[in-house]
Each structure stands twice: as C-alpha cells, then as structure tokens.
Amino acid sequence: EAGVTQFPSHSVIEKGQTVTLRCDPISGHDNLYWYRRVMGKEIKFLLHFVKESKQDESGMPNNRFLAERTGGTYSTLKVQPAELEDSGVYFCASSRIDTDTQYFGPGTRLTVL
Amino acid sequence: GQQLNQSPQSMFIQEGEDVSMNCTSSSIFNTWLWYKQDPGEGPVLLIALYKAGELTSNGRLTAQFGTTRKDSFLNISASIPSDVGIYFCASLQRGGSEKLVFGKGTKLTVNP
Numbered sequence: 001e002a003g004v005t006q007f008p009s010h011s012v013i014e015k016g017q018t019v020t021l022r023c024d025p026i027s028g029h030d031n032l033y034w035y036r037r038v039m040g041k042e043i044k045f046l047l048h049f050v051k052e053s054k055q056d057e058s059g060m061p062n063n064r065f066l067a068e069r070t071g072g073t074y075s076t077l078k079v080q081p082a083e084l085e086d087s088g089v090y091f092c093a094s095s096r097i098d099t100d101t102q103y104f105g106p107g108t109r110l111t112v113l
Numbered sequence: 114g115q116q117l118n119q120s121p122q123s124m125f126i127q128e129g130e131d132v133s134m135n136c137t138s139s140s141i142f143n144t145w146l147w148y149k150q151d152p153g154e155g156p157v158l159l160i161a162l163y164k165a166g167e168l169t170s171n172g173r174l175t176a177q178f179g180t181t182r183k184d185s186f187l188n189i190s191a192s193i194p195s196d197v198g199i200y201f202c203a204s205l206q207r208g209g210s211e212k213l214v215f216g217k218g219t220k221l222t223v224n225p
Contacts, residue, residue: 004155033212042117043156043201045212056212091155093213100144100205102213104155 002026004094004105012111018080021108025074025094032075033095033102034067038088046090049075050097061086082112115140119202119216126192127224134219135186136202145178145185146203146213156201160187192223 005024013019025032034046046065047057051072060067064083069075079086089109093102119136126132136145144163148156160171162178162185169176175188189196202216 009153031211035213035215040217042217043203043213043215045206045214048212059212093155100211101158101161104148104157106153106155 004092004103006090006092006105006108008108009106010109010111012113013082014113015084016081018078019082019110021077021079021090021110023075023077023092023094023105025092026103028096029094029103030072030097031095031102032069033093034075034077035091035093036088037091037107038085043091046077079110082110084112086110087112115142115204115206115214117202117204117214117216119219121219122217123220123222125222125224128192128194130192132189132192132196132221133186134200134202135184136216137184138204139183141182142204143182143207144205145176146205147174147176147185147187148201148203148215150199150201150218152198159200189221192221194223194225197221197223 007022032049035043037043045059048055049069066078089107091107092105095102117136147159150156160176165182166180167178173190199218199220201218203213206214
C-alpha cells in the first residue's frame, strides 16, 4: 500500500510569489490533515478535510492560504502571495474515518526568500 | 491553545546508552502519542497510550502515560545509530477535527 505522498519535496520562491503544494493521501483515507513546522517550533495543525469538506480550518494562518480537496482525493495548499514567515516544512497526513492513527507524508520544505 | 512542553530539546549520547525524554502539559489529555521523524521523512507513530498509568513497550522503546494525565515519558534502551532523529510527543485534541497537538521535539544524536 502506497503511503502519503507530497509534491514537491522542496520549493524555494521569492516573497510575493505563489506556491502550490500537493498531497496524495493513502487510498481510502477520508481524513486529510495539513500541518506546518516552522524551524525550531512545534508541528502545528493547519486544517482538516473529511472527504472534500473542510471540517476544521482553525489553524490556517491567514487568507493567503487556500486549501482544496476537490473530489475528496488529493489536496492542494496554495500560498499567495508568499511571505518570509511562511517558510517551514508543510506536512500532510491522512487517516481512515474510523481510526485515530494519522499517517504522515515526507513533507514539503518551503523556503521564501 | 493547548501546549505540550517537551524536554530535553536535544541529546547527544553514545551508542549503547539509555535515553529518556518527557512531555508535560497544564491540560489533561486522554491520549499520548510518541512519533519519530527521520531526516527527510514525515513523523512515524512509535507508541500510542490511551489510559492513565499505561506503560507500553515497542522493542527497545517504552512509554508511559502519567497518572495525572498531564505528562508522558519515552525511554529508549541500548541506543543504536539508527535511533537518530527527532522524537515528538503529541496528543489528540478532540472535538470535531481530532487534530494533533505536538511538542517541539527532542533531537537525538547517537555517536557510534
């Protein structure tokens, strides 16, 4: 069974540019989560999808961040326009609807210059 | 929001030594989880604890759920070089989204 995959693995962009991160959850996992770790800090929750619906987006920093999960399969997280403080590692995780165990992807390291 | 205070921040040990790290919180949690992150990978669940006082082992790893439900520790016995990585404590914040709350992590370096 393939794990959670994320693309790209690294992204270096300039302040003001747009970046779109993609997450492919484990097949059959209805729950999809986005988290972010800023250097030296804890991993923080951003938002949670159940299928294509946003269950909780209380962790989204501001309206420069837009997450979608059209069709309830893969998800994208767009940052527009990117700011310096958006740098960090963005993790995606997925889980089955009936379990607590979340499986994490390898993350996308975003660097905003 | 709820915070998990994890210590130590980093550890440098010799191969074969035992390691201990812990997490505390001012809030009560019903679940304690321990994850490990290898370089270039995402966090992987090592041990899950669901009951106060519970002591659970996974190979050379042992974790306990504190009786006050506000703390947990993770021990690694007879460390080996592949134990290198960042260890995170975490808990489930229930109430709709069941999102994870993480500690800041303990970076472990094992010298052969």
